[in-house]
Amino acid sequence: xxxxxxxVNVTGIVQGxxxxxxxxxxxxxxxxxxxxxxxxxxxVEILLEGDHRAIKGFMQxxxxxxxxxxxxxxxxxxxxxxxxxxxxxxxxxxSNEAESVGSTIPPDVAICDECLMELRNPHNRRxxxxxxxxxxxGPRFTTIERLxxxxxxxxxxxxxxxxxxxxxxxxxxxxxFHAQTIACQQCGPEAHLTSEDGKLVEVxxxxxxxxxxxxxxxxxxxxxxxxxxxxxxxLNDQPLTRLRAAKHRRQKPFAIMAKSLExxxxxxxxxxxxxxxxxxxxxxxxxxxxxxxxxxSDLIAPSLHNIGVMLxxxxxxYMLFDEVKDSAFVMTxxxxxxxxxxxxxxxxIKQLSKTADYFLFHNRQIAHRCDDSxxxxxxxxxxxxxxxRGYAPAPLKIREKTKRCTLGLGGELNNTSCILxxxxxxxxxxIGDVENVETRSFxxxxxxxxxxxxxxxxxxxxxxxxxxxxxxxxxxxxxxxNNWQLIQVQHHYAHIAALMIEHDVxxxxxxxxxxxxxxxxxxxxxxxxxxxxxxxxxxxxVASLEEQPLLGGDLAxxxxxxxxxxxxxxxxxxxxxxxxxxxxFPHGNYEIRTMLNQLRSRRGIRQTTSCGRVLDAASAILGVxxxxxxxxxxxxxxxxxxxxxxxxxxxxxxxxxxxxQTTEMLYKLFEHKSKYSNPDxxxxxxxxxxxxxxxxxxxxxxxxxxxxxxxxxxAACNEILASTMRRTVEAAHLNFLVHVTTPPxxxxxxxxxxxxxxxxxx
Numbered sequence: 001x002x003x004x005x006x007x008v009n010v011t012g013i014v015q016g017x018x019x020x021x022x023x024x025x026x027x028x029x030x031x032x033x034x035x036x037x038x039x040x041x042x043x044v045e046i047l048l049e050g051d052h053r054a055i056k057g058f059m060q061x062x063x064x065x066x067x068x069x070x071x072x073x074x075x076x077x078x079x080x081x082x083x084x085x086x087x088x089x090x091x092x093x094x095s096n097e098a099e100s101v102g103s104t105i106p107p108d109v110a111i112c113d114e115c116l117m118e119l120r121n122p123h124n125r126r127x128x129x130x131x132x133x134x135x136x137x138g139p140r141f142t143t144i145e146r147l148x149x150x151x152x153x154x155x156x157x158x159x160x161x162x163x164x165x166x167x168x169x170x171x172x173x174x175x176x177f178h179a180q181t182i183a184c185q186q187c188g189p190e191a192h193l194t195s196e197d198g199k200l201v202e203v204x205x206x207x208x209x210x211x212x213x214x215x216x217x218x219x220x221x222x223x224x225x226x227x228x229x230x231x232x233x234x235l236n237d238q239p240l241t242r243l244r245a246a247k248h249r250r251q252k253p254f255a256i257m258a259k260s261l262e263x264x265x266x267x268x269x270x271x272x273x274x275x276x277x278x279x280x281x282x283x284x285x286x287x288x289x290x291x292x293x294x295x296x297s298d299l300i301a302p303s304l305h306n307i308g309v310m311l312x313x314x315x316x317x318y319m320l321f322d323e324v325k326d327s328a329f330v331m332t333x334x335x336x337x338x339x340x341x342x343x344x345x346x347x348x349i350k351q352l353s354k355t356a357d358y359f360l361f362h363n364r365q366i367a368h369r370c371d372d373s374x375x376x377x378x379x380x381x382x383x384x385x386x387x388x389r390g391y392a393p394a395p396l397k398i399r400e401k402t403k404r405c406t407l408g409l410g411g412e413l414n415n416t417s418c419i420l421x422x423x424x425x426x427x428x429x430x431i432g433d434v435e436n437v438e439t440r441s442f443x444x445x446x447x448x449x450x451x452x453x454x455x456x457x458x459x460x461x462x463x464x465x466x467x468x469x470x471x472x473x474x475x476x477x478x479x480x481x482n483n484w485q486l487i488q489v490q491h492h493y494a495h496i497a498a499l500m501i502e503h504d505v506x507x508x509x510x511x512x513x514x515x516x517x518x519x520x521x522x523x524x525x526x527x528x529x530x531x532x533x534x535x536x537x538x539x540x541x542v543a544s545l546e547e548q549p550l551l552g553g554d555l556a557x558x559x560x561x562x563x564x565x566x567x568x569x570x571x572x573x574x575x576x577x578x579x580x581x582x583x584x585f586p587h588g589n590y591e592i593r594t595m596l597n598q599l600r601s602r603r604g605i606r607q608t609t610s611c612g613r614v615l616d617a618a619s620a621i622l623g624v625x626x627x628x629x630x631x632x633x634x635x636x637x638x639x640x641x642x643x644x645x646x647x648x649x650x651x652x653x654x655x656x657x658x659x660x661q662t663t664e665m666l667y668k669l670f671e672h673k674s675k676y677s678n679p680d681x682x683x684x685x686x687x688x689x690x691x692x693x694x695x696x697x698x699x700x701x702x703x704x705x706x707x708x709x710x711x712x713x714x715a716a717c718n719e720i721l722a723s724t725m726r727r728t729v730e731a732a733h734l735n736f737l738v739h740v741t742t743p744p745x746x747x748x749x750x751x752x753x754x755x756x757x758x759x760x761x762x
Contacts, residue, residue: 004055005034005080008046010062011103012073013394015042015149018135019070020091021177026061028172030054033086038094038148041455042103045095049084069106069136069281071394073424091178094148101405101455102424104393105140105149108225108370110283110313112137114175119315125164130207130316131189131362133181137281139225141393141429142370143181147453151180155365162187189364191316196357198349210360211320214329219243221334221348221356224314226370226389226429227341228334228348230355231257233297233326240299240330246355248337252630253301255285255308255372256328257317263327264309267294273380282390283313284373300330303624305640308374313390316362333371338435340442341369368449369442370429378719384743385717386414388430393450395424396741396751399504400759406460407447407484408753409471410434411491411517411746413631417447418750420758421456425751427742434470444474462487462757464494464749466518487757491517492528493539494752495712495744501755503737505708506534509542509701511693511725513715514745515557515612515632524550526610526713527660527689529697531704537760543658543696545614545689547607551595560616560634561585561626562595564666567617569599571667584626611689611715614662618685621669622678632714638682639718645683648676653692660692683720690724698732710737716744 010019015038023036023046032054034047048055059075066072111119115132118124126132133139143154151157161169165184168176176182183189193206203209210220210231217236222229230247232239234256244250258264261275268288270278277286285308290301301307310331312318320329334352335341342348343366348359374386401422408418415431428450431443451458461484463475472488479486489497496510510530519525520541527545532538549566556562561584565574578585578592585591598605612635619625619634624641628634649672654661665688669681676684697709709729715721716738729736742748 002052003050003084004048004052005082005084006048006055007078007080008048008059009043009076009100010046010072010074011043011100013069013071013104013106014044015103015147016105016140016180017069018067018179019044021135021172022067023062024089024091025172026058027089030058032058033084033089035086035090035092037092038150039098039100040096040147041098041100042105042147042149042453043100047086049086067136069109073102073397094150096148098147098455101457102395102422103455104395104426104453105144105147107141107282107390107392107394108139109137109390110281111315111318112281115315116318119318126184128319129185129188130191130314130319131183131364132315133179133183134176135179136175138181142226142366142368144453145367149180154180155367156181156183158365159183159188189362191360191362194359194361196353196359198353198359201358206360207316207319208323210358211322211324213358214320215324215326218357219355220358220360221352222316222360223345223348223362224316226366226368227343228352229331230334230352232330234300234328234330235295235297235326237297237299240297243330243332243355244299247332250629251302251633253304253308254330254332255310256296256300257310257312257331258328259312259321259326261311264288266327267291267296268307268309271377274377277375277377277382278309278311282373283310284375284390285310287374287376287385296328303637303640305643310372338433339438340432341371343369368429368446376717376719378722381738381740383717383739384747385745386430386747387416387427387743392429393426393453395426396502398423398425398501402758404459404758405456406462406754406758407451407458408462408750408757409443409447409475410750410753411464411466411471412469414746415443415471416747416750417443417450418754419450419454419456419458420754421454425754426450426454427751430747440470440474443471458482458484460485460487460757462489462753464488464518464753465490465520487761489753489756490520490539491749492525492530492713493532494749494756496530496532496539496710496752497755497760498742498748498752499710499712499737499739500532500534501759502739502741503708503710505737507704507706508532508708508710508737509697509704509706510710510712511697512713513611513693513721514713515610516608524606524608524610526608526612527614527693528609529693529700531700534760542700543660544609545611546656546659546661546663547609548613548662550606550608550613551598553606557613557616558628559585559626560620560628563613564617564620565595566599566605567663567666568670570663574599611713614666614689615685615715617666618669618682621666622673622681624678624682635715635718638685639720641679642682642686642720645677645679645681647683647687648680649684651684651687651691653688653695655692655696658696660689660696662689665689686718686720687724690721691728694725694728698729698734701734702732708735708737712739712744714745
């Protein structure tokens, strides 16, 4: 029998998902000796000693039968000289050595079926234990302080295992063999309930008591895996009114957590694909179409056709529903306005005591904030609105290796950061709007942690072209501090570059529609058609929407009547219309006089090609939304009513050169308000924009001999726009491409920036 010694290094997501126990069992089964250990670069090192046929079988199983959550990117092997040195196979102490790049620890994972059954089994040791986990489920990313992924490197280090847990941890046939989050009632984290001022509420079962308090109309701040939620009854208007006032969210929709899939069907109409997504191990919030009659409060998602729903993803969540009749609770991220999600117990009392009536705490520290992910389906196609819990920091695989290790810092709104290293793109958890010191600090801390986790050696930092963004300032500081090259990337080019690499195409005509992006001419872009080629490593703006006035600058983005007035003024005297709507302006007659003077003088009015602002204007003209209280509100509400519309108006997009005219379309809405219904007019506005932009893009693609047309930017989340464009493009026998693994909005901007800096920049 020929004995072989083989060293194996595995990179990928191979720590924190039961990979070492799998290797151990595989090796012992084949009577191999040696060891397996975690490495400081998030990879795994294996030493095998034994018969070469046994080792060959081991290697086949390594690739084909690994744990379901494992992702193997690369396996390297090297034969070692000498005779076997080990009498048995062991799981050895982890090493701090970090040689490879591109591995990372897994995202947080929803409770598995086996743990859920144990939770419900009165004869099981972990019956009713809120922090029940195993190697296949539970928190990962939000627990890790440093690599390698061992208990002492996580926030579980404060909870020494009891004898029972240690016996399972050391048992090779147990599914908790080397599960770093293993715990039970005797040795693990504990939950407790307090009043709004942090005083302990003495109850036997704090979790189920919290569920009762929610059902009775109280607001409860609940500590989860990656931060606090503010929870409330989904049936009772009173706590939701209070919650909206506390969070300054007059209209922005709340997400809800439903008790079960059966409960979801009482208020929504999930498709098979949506049901699968709801029940997946990632458990995102999924935007579902509302049922015709729903037993929930209208205050959850006012004037929208859909509602954000998730299922319980921890034992604690399941237990909240046990002794109440409620089918769902509102469950929204707990944070002060414009601040990151709250994670600390003392921090929660300080920040949330004026909002929450009670706190449901546990005493495990949260290492890193991580909000819930949000996904919408366009037919059977999933669209990320937010990629975070359940997905971050798992990488996206790209089809070529980067020329330079690049960090992208995103833009200003809905931000993330991204590291492009070799053929992996690691996108951080959701950061939010980087508009203050707190979110800047969160972005910087999350980015530095991601660099440590991936062992990345950054060479280039990429950011937005806008000179005043906080992320641009941070990029300059990091470049200077670390001697990194700084690259600024135009906003819409970053969107289209991300789409090109995601689909591995060399050339693309990209339609990019959103609210705002700083253009190369310093103007406000947002409805652009770009020619992007890999060979030239550049882009060219080949068409756009018509420029329209932003009457009052940033005020126009908040009050879309201003945008509508500026556009309609090109075709009519807007004064009578403005006077009719005087009550809709914060400063009434004075504000209207100021606007009219500005329109007559034509001085100091910024122009924009933004698709988002055109949709806002349409929303205002139809009386759908007169004030934007959250990002995208007028356009989202316009889409909701357009879903009920019928194509009664003839769609004839008007162009002047390479610009799609929007003045005539909006004037037509105004003229026909009494003749057609709002849903029909709202659908007309969507169809006009989508068909007009798609026809322009097709024309440019045929001129250049390009086969692929992509759609990106925040407006690509709009199902009507995307489906109408798809029909137009595919009718011309061209490929229509949309985002599959990254958000089309600004949550994917950092990926596009890193792509430009690491792959496309010459």
